[in-house]
Amino acid sequence: MKADVFDARALREAFGAFPTAVTAITASDPAGRPVGFTANSFTSVSLDPPLLLVCVAKTARDYSTMTAAEHFAINILSEAQKDVSIKFARPLEDRFAAVDWARAPNGCPIFAQVAAWFECSMHDVIEAGDHVMMVGRVTAFKSSGLNGLGYARGGYFAPSVAAKANSSAAGGEIGAVAVLERHAALFPLGD
Incomplete structure (x- = not known):
């Protein structure tokens, strides 16, 4: 199939065949208020220097705040946090009200009971079609030993x-x- 005739729904379904982890990206706005949303397009990039990346839709709520932030965090949700994923995927006013969280060393919101978290300084923002790739340099992290929540074919596992x-x-x-x-x-x- 040629790129100019791709059916967007069919392409999304094909992309969905690849199982991914479920993450919540968080940061603080200029007034210090927490912002965040779910993302499943996340990967490690490099150990030296320690880099990771996450893809963010340009239509995402808080997109401008997130991409302008000096620091951001990736919370890898645990198997028991499907409800957190759903809350952070929806356009709720205060997503953080029902989540137990604290601030990481540079002020980013970190959720309790996640499989792992990474706080990053913004290394680069790369334009990529209707998304951007946020590349972060890891400044702090913790792994809990819990299993991460998975997502594939439109469902959690x-x-x-x-x-x-x-x-x-x-x-x-x-x-x-x-x-x-x-x-x-x-x-x-x-x-």
Whole structure:
């Protein structure tokens, strides 16, 4: 298919075949108020210097504030934080009211119970079609050991449940697997 005749919905669906982590990007506006939204286009870039990037739609709420910020943070949401992802994906006035958070060393909002967080200084903002790539230089980070929340094909998934199901299936231990609204539950065989 030629680029000038791509169906946007079909292209989005094809992009969605690639499982990603779910993150919340946060920063503070010039008055010190927290801003943020979800993003699943995130990757590490370099260890030396420590760089990461996240892609942000130019139509995102707080886009201008985020791309002008000296510092921003990436919160990698844990498997138990689907509700946080949903809140930060919607146009709510105060997304932070229902989230337990604190400030990182440079003032960026960091959520409790995330799989990991990274606070960054803005290294570069690169134009990329209807998005920009924000490249951040990591200035502080912490990994909790919790598993990250996954997203693919328009739905959330818990990598630990999938791994347990695969492991149990290999050993012939699965009694039943139930899937409801793209969430899986594993019911092992009893002894």
